[in-house]
Amino acid sequence: MDEGCQQIAEMGRWVIAAGLTSSRFGNISVRLEDGMLITCTGTMLDRLTPSQIVKVGWEPGPKDLQASCEAPVHRAIYQATEARAIIHTHSPCAVALSLLEPVILPEDSEGLAMLGAVPVVGGSFGSNELACEASSALRKARACVARGHGTFATGKDLKEAYTVACMTEHSSHVRYLVEMWRAAHRGLQEQK
Amino acid sequence: MDEGCQQIAEMGRWVIAAGLTSSRFGNISVRLEDGMLITCTGTMLDRLTPSQIVKVGWEPGPKDLQASCEAPVHRAIYQATEARAIIHTHSPCAVALSLLEPVILPEDSEGLAMLGAVPVVGGSFGSNELACEASSALRKARACVARGHGTFATGKDLKEAYTVACMTEHSSHVRYLVEMWRAAHRGLQEQK
Amino acid sequence: MDEGCQQIAEMGRWVIAAGLTSSRFGNISVRLEDGMLITCTGTMLDRLTPSQIVKVGWEPGPKDLQASCEAPVHRAIYQATEARAIIHTHSPCAVALSLLEPVILPEDSEGLAMLGAVPVVGGSFGSNELACEASSALRKARACVARGHGTFATGKDLKEAYTVACMTEHSSHVRYLVEMWRAAHRGLQEQK
Amino acid sequence: MDEGCQQIAEMGRWVIAAGLTSSRFGNISVRLEDGMLITCTGTMLDRLTPSQIVKVGWEPGPKDLQASCEAPVHRAIYQATEARAIIHTHSPCAVALSLLEPVILPEDSEGLAMLGAVPVVGGSFGSNELACEASSALRKARACVARGHGTFATGKDLKEAYTVACMTEHSSHVRYLVEMWRAAHRGLQEQK
DSSP states (O other), rough: OOOHHHHHHHHHHHHHTTTOTTTTTEEEEEEETTEEEEBBBTGGGGGGGGGGEEEEEOOGGGGGGBOOTTTTHHHHHHHHHHHHHHHOOOHHHHHHHTTTOSSSSSOOHIIIIIISSEEEEEEOOOOOHHHHHHHHHSSSSSSEETTEEEEEESSSSSHHHHHHHHHHHHHHHHHHHHHHHHHHHHHHHHHO | OOOOOOHHHHHHHHHHTOOOOOOOOSSEEEETTEEEEBBBBBBEEEEOGGGGGGEEEOOOGGGGBHHHHHHTHHHHHHHHOOOOOEEEEOHHHHHHHHTTOOOOOSSSSIIIIIOOSSSEOOOOOTOHHHHHHHHHHSSSSSSETTTTEEEEEEEEHHHHHHHHHHHHHHHHHHOOOOOOOOHHHHHHHHHH | OOHHHHHHHHHHHHHHTTSSSTSSSSSEEETTTEEEEEEBTTOOGOOOOOOGGGEEESOOOGGGGGBTTHHHHHHHHHSOOOSEEEEOOOOOHHHHHTTTTTTEEOOOOHIIIIIIIIIEOOOTTHHHHHHHHHHHTTTTSEEEEEEOOOOOOOOSSSSHHHHHHHHHHHHHHHHHHHHHHHHHHHHHHOOO | OOHHHHHHHHHHHHHHHHHHHHHTTTTTEEEETTTTEEEBBBBBBOOOOGGEEEEEEOOOOGGGGGGOHHHHHHHHHHHOOOOOSSEEOOOHHHHHHHOOOOOEESHHHIIIIIOOEEEEEEEOOOOOHHHHHHHHHHHHHHHETTTTTEEEEEESSHHHHHHHHHHHHHHHHHHHOOOOHHHHHHHHHOOO
């Protein structure tokens, strides 16, 4: 468990350094045999201490009060999928696209090959609806975006989840830039 | 007071690392029983030394000359609200939106839940008008944006004010991206 | 070879600090007399250890399995050009423009003088098609962009390749901002 | 002179940390009684060593070969103005606006109060034309932008020039965001 805590704390620094989310938002977990390690509520991702990471079981329990309010969503994802690590970020381009389109379609070649269509799911943060929709979507996708909220990226370990989180924002950023350019030029052509 | 200075200096580094403002702009204060600690004028937020943080009382006094020129605004906010810490930043998306709309309406779920509508207030920097409008707006809001100028974020402590400052810029960023996309696509549809 | 590894590791930190790519994407190589040193597959560019940099020869061999999957593209570039160092990044503005235009035309004065027209080439990552198109394009250009994928920047040493990589993204960024503004204002004029 | 070198080296780190320019672009100088200290050509601004900063006189001389190719522009500015420090950066929003408008008009309140209209000047880098136009413009302005090239920011010391450089890019960024939003919405209104 100590090693897991250190890996989560290090990943928190990576996630913030990569600009994926503000340090006060987002959460990280890893699967254990009998539950998960997850960041506590109210922490700053790039300044995690071991006491700010808590172990919770597969059933909701008293420790859930310390855990991130997204703990029910992480738990549902682990129970529905093979994921061994989850990173949740409030990445701006993914959040913006989730409010605009029913699914995020990467146009860059890595996003196309490694993510495919990224599902957008509903439900307010920490809710059963979000837990249900996100865990269902992640059976067939490595990442999903909660509408207007943020990315849930999964992987066989923290590094893979990090790669998926970076890729989701990169693909969203490129998609946004490309579609805005096309819309501006389509408008010009149709005026003619 | 030494502890307050250290907390302000640390917060200055956080604010710059988060990209909320240029290091030469912005100011930070915390409430004391008989006044406030506030950053001095002309400082760099990520390189604050204890001598660059000054205590001023509830009434304007000679120490105001050393303090940030926004000191009258901070003072008015403490007198009108329960805030115990204030962070002021020149965050670009919030500033841009403040020039475009009478109020900033978050569309992301955290902004909606934790900020609600962010008031835009008038008055030039350090002015009585700004002090009056900002302190009045912050009776019912955690953050406001001075038009064309920057964000005033409040909290029960520095960490909460930081969270509010981050959220205001994140919500403004997402709002800008979303509205620009919608305007571009609305234009295309209406051409048809 | 040890010196080459250290230079690549240091360049990895520069590339990430400059925001040219996510740390999990991109790769770097330098020419040797009888092959090249190249970053291994699955590495993080800002945390390279010597064991994550491998020497491969001019002919494909078993060590290619450890190397970045772009190794065939780097090899083809060294064989077709005088380049002594190559940096490959997934820089967002260059990737977006590569999906929109057949060639990236800088408008800033440095891009015009030092890059000229930046060719966009086809082929999926690591493919023979990409190796062929990129190496051919780089006979007459210092950088090219693989469509929807990323920049290949070359130089007489790592520092020059880094300059070219930075300039390609800067020129792409400026070009994107300028063209979006023009399209918006052209649309307004034509409505009149 | 040693102190001047240290101040320039420290300022180089500030300028890069603030994201004002890529580390391979831009240059910094301070006025001496009989000339100026200026960064050498080909340096990286955030990794300056004392040997990468050179003293040149008021007349062109052999040391000019080591100095940044913008040395003639810095020299002309010192001779025409009271400036004691100059920072030149390739800041993307200022460069983009310089290609679009004859002058950059800040809309944010600090830009309005402290910069006013920022002149855009012509001339290729290091040219007499640029030296002439920039030094002339800076008689009445704290900053100017060379068209398609970058910002020249002046001050009574390095810190003030840094503030001016930060403010020029911030004001350009806000101006770009605001004008793009207005153009998009003006287009919608005129369609009605």
